[in-house]
Amino acid sequence: MFRTRSVSLVVPAYNEEATIQKVVEEFRQEPHLDEIVVVDNNCKDRTAELAAAAGARVVAESKAGYGAALLAGMTAATGDILVLVEADGSFRARDVEKLLVYLDDADMVMGTRTTRQMLEQGANMRSFLRWGNVFMAKFLQLLWLRPHEPRFTDVGCTYRALHRATFARIRHRLSQTGPAFSPEMMCAALQERCRVIEIPVTYSSRIGGESKHSDTFGRQARTAWKMFRTICRKRFLERSAPVPKRDPADRVGGR
Numbered sequence: 001m002f003r004t005r006s007v008s009l010v011v012p013a014y015n016e017e018a019t020i021q022k023v024v025e026e027f028r029q030e031p032h033l034d035e036i037v038v039v040d041n042n043c044k045d046r047t048a049e050l051a052a053a054a055g056a057r058v059v060a061e062s063k064a065g066y067g068a069a070l071l072a073g074m075t076a077a078t079g080d081i082l083v084l085v086e087a088d089g090s091f092r093a094r095d096v097e098k099l100l101v102y103l104d105d106a107d108m109v110m111g112t113r114t115t116r117q118m119l120e121q122g123a124n125m126r127s128f129l130r131w132g133n134v135f136m137a138k139f140l141q142l143l144w145l146r147p148h149e150p151r152f153t154d155v156g157c158t159y160r161a162l163h164r165a166t167f168a169r170i171r172h173r174l175s176q177t178g179p180a181f182s183p184e185m186m187c188a189a190l191q192e193r194c195r196v197i198e199i200p201v202t203y204s205s206r207i208g209g210e211s212k213h214s215d216t217f218g219r220q221a222r223t224a225w226k227m228f229r230t231i232c233r234k235r236f237l238e239r240s241a242p243v244p245k246r247d248p249a250d251r252v253g254g255r
């Protein structure tokens with residue numbers, strides 16, 4: 001629980017038997033979390049079994065891809081607040097509280113992995129990837145300068161938190177099954193006039209297993225291209241919700 005709200009952790013997993021147990025165990029120590037939902041996305045190894053043994057609730061999603069798995073996990077989660085994280089051990093459980101504290105004043109809180117001071121040695125966030133994320137995030141920010149003026153420095157950070165109510169608002173705008181789901185979620189929140197803020201989180205290299213998205217330059221370039229297309233489509237081809245009349249004295253979502 002965080003204040004009076006229940007909190008679910010959602011972990012998409014594709015063949016992460018090397019790391020999933022440690023990840024679930026670490027996050028089970030985090031006192032604000034009420035449940036841990038691991039999404040078994042056609043794993044061909046022991047990911048599901050090890051996750052369940054470590055204390056997670058495992059749900060299966062047969063539609064392949066990171067986005068499809070996250071969507072299934074958020075739908076299955078029961079908490080008032082949803083926290084998303086990766087199955088590879090690259091994020092720290094102690095950062096959950098930071099996301100939750102900021103969520104008091106926002107509809108969604110994004111982590112950013114591009115704050116150099118928060119990068120642990122060996123993290124897969126070398127200059128090209130870091131600046132690539134910053135560049136794409138600034139592009140997204142620029143496209144939504146009016147009326148939101150958001151501030152982003154990362155488009156690919158899985159570690160993020162949102163209210164269940166926010167998920168219900170943006171759900172119909174989420175269609176990407178792969179890694180472009182990350183910026184799609186940011187755009188969808190902006191399209192729905194949600195208040196989105198970004199905070200630095202600690203980021204380290206995966207603690208085992210294999211990278212699925214960003215190990216080679218070719219994969220990084222392909223992911224970047226898909227993200228770019230998604231951001232442009234959301235901004236130029238889809239209509240945003242009308243700007244709500246909000247009393248400036250109101251807290252987010254009437255809280």
Ligand SMILES: Nc1nc2c(ncn2[C@@H]2O[C@H](COP(=O)(O)OP(=O)(O)OP(=O)(O)O)[C@@H](O)[C@H]2O)c(=O)[nH]1
Nearest residue numbers: 012013014041065066069086087124211212213214
């Ligand atoms: N369900 C599902 N999950 C995936 C898929 N690809 C990646 N994931 C999960 O999404 C998360 C991110 O994938 P990673 O391979 O860590 O990608 P990355 O963070 O860009 O690369 P690393 O530097 O290796 O951490 C992990 O928790 C994966 O298990 C997929 O096709 N399906």
Ligand SMILES: [Mg+2]
Nearest residue numbers: 086088090206
């Ligand atoms: Mg990763």
